[in-house]
Amino acid sequence: MMDWTDRHCRVLHRLLTRESLLYTEMLTTGAVLHGDRARLLAFSEVEHPVALQLGGSEPADLAQAARIGEAEGYDEINLNVGCPSDRVQSGRFGACLMREPELVADCMAAMAAAVKVPVTVKCRIGVDDQDPEESLFGLVDLCARAGVSTFVVHARKAWLKGLSPKENRDVPPLDYPLVWRLKRERPDLTIVINGGIGSLDEAEVHLEHVDGVMLGRAAYHTPAILADADRRFFGADAAIDPFAAVEAYKAYVASELAAGTHLAAMTRHMLGLFHGQPGARAWRRILTVEGVKAGAGLEVIDRALAAVSGLEAQRVPRGLEAGEAA
Structure with missing residues (x-):
């Protein structure tokens, strides 16, 4: 590895x-x-x-x-x-x-x-x-x-x-x-x-x-x-929620960003986290494309989370307000 x-x-x-x-x-x-x-x-x-x-x-x-x-x-x-x-x-x-x-x-x-x-x-x-x-x-x-x-x-x-x-x-x-x-x-x-x-x-x-x-x-x-390993093999009461894990990871990301670590160095390990779930492609795309940009920060993870959680689909795309057709 x-x-x-x-x-x-x-x-x-x-x-x-x-x-x-x-x-x-x-x-x-x-x-x-x-x-x-x-x-x-x-x-x-x-x-x-x-x-x-x-x-x-x-x-x-x-x-x-x-x-x-x-x-x-x-x-x-x-x-x-x-x-x-x-x-x-x-x-x-x-x-x-x-x-x-x-x-x-x-x-x-x-x-x-x-x-x-x-x-x-x-x-x-x-x-x-x-x-x-x-x-x-x-x-x-x-x-x-x-x-x-x-x-x-x-x-x-x-x-x-x-x-x-x-x-x-x-x-x-x-x-x-x-x-x-x-x-x-x-x-x-x-x-x-x-x-x-x-x-x-x-x-x-x-x-x-x-x-x-x-x-x-x-x-x-x-x-x-890995999120279900503790429940299945170590006696934990419940599986760990991957969304909660990402929220916890953001605190670590914030501290590393402050120390000068590039966002992509951390988000590259998250690309497969929602594999097989709706929104997984958007999750990967946002982290991959936006995560490498200069100055990229936690807002990139937030956008990716919104896409995979379905919140992105609820937003009206820019340019389609006021009755414009797609």
Whole structure:
């Protein structure tokens, strides 16, 4: 979810679900150790619980980056062993580390020794010609011996050559039963499943077999599905109203606008909020077209809300007063 689940996105998602664990986009150890930490690691207090996801392959660097993340207040440090992009491969991290499970275990041991918050792994079931049963179970067992108890498993292989990152999210077949089996045969571990899960109904089916479900693209493109997560899975009395979430988000937007953040940087994460509802196209159009203009502010969100709530349809279009024909 690189370039997607930034701090603005996470605030919006937190206003839709108060209980679900949120993850940052993946940050490399180099960025954390040598980059602009104030910008890269900043997050709002409302985001808790929130996990920092790291990319790297040097145990010492990962340990130091984990310490920094813990000091910044993150609730969990996660190592990404699943991203298949060329940029990630060239840096020897992400999914290519599925080929080096001993190194991953060394990295996790170093991170676990460095911090008190949980350290977790996000991985694939394998890469290229690996046997998924061997690659997945082997990686998990080595990391478990290094002190890891929680694994997020994208239930697809990654093909490091021949498929683009986008194709790697869709083309390799999903093997949910293998991840279910991992939980069945390693009952002491916390197993979270990921990959191709598009609804809370689907998530509920998986929760009969594993401990948790991670939603990626579905949560981003149709974030309103998160609004019922607390009621369905965490015992809340009612679902969260997306309109109320937008009103709450406006307070955050106002504070960020005052700090110099452009409106479009925040509204781009809202485009799919009313997907499938009347007025959704107008909502997207107003946020997209008007949100990028210089000086755009909260009035853009208000206009978009009016369109999707039906208030826009009740207004007489300018130029049609006084009996003019359309």
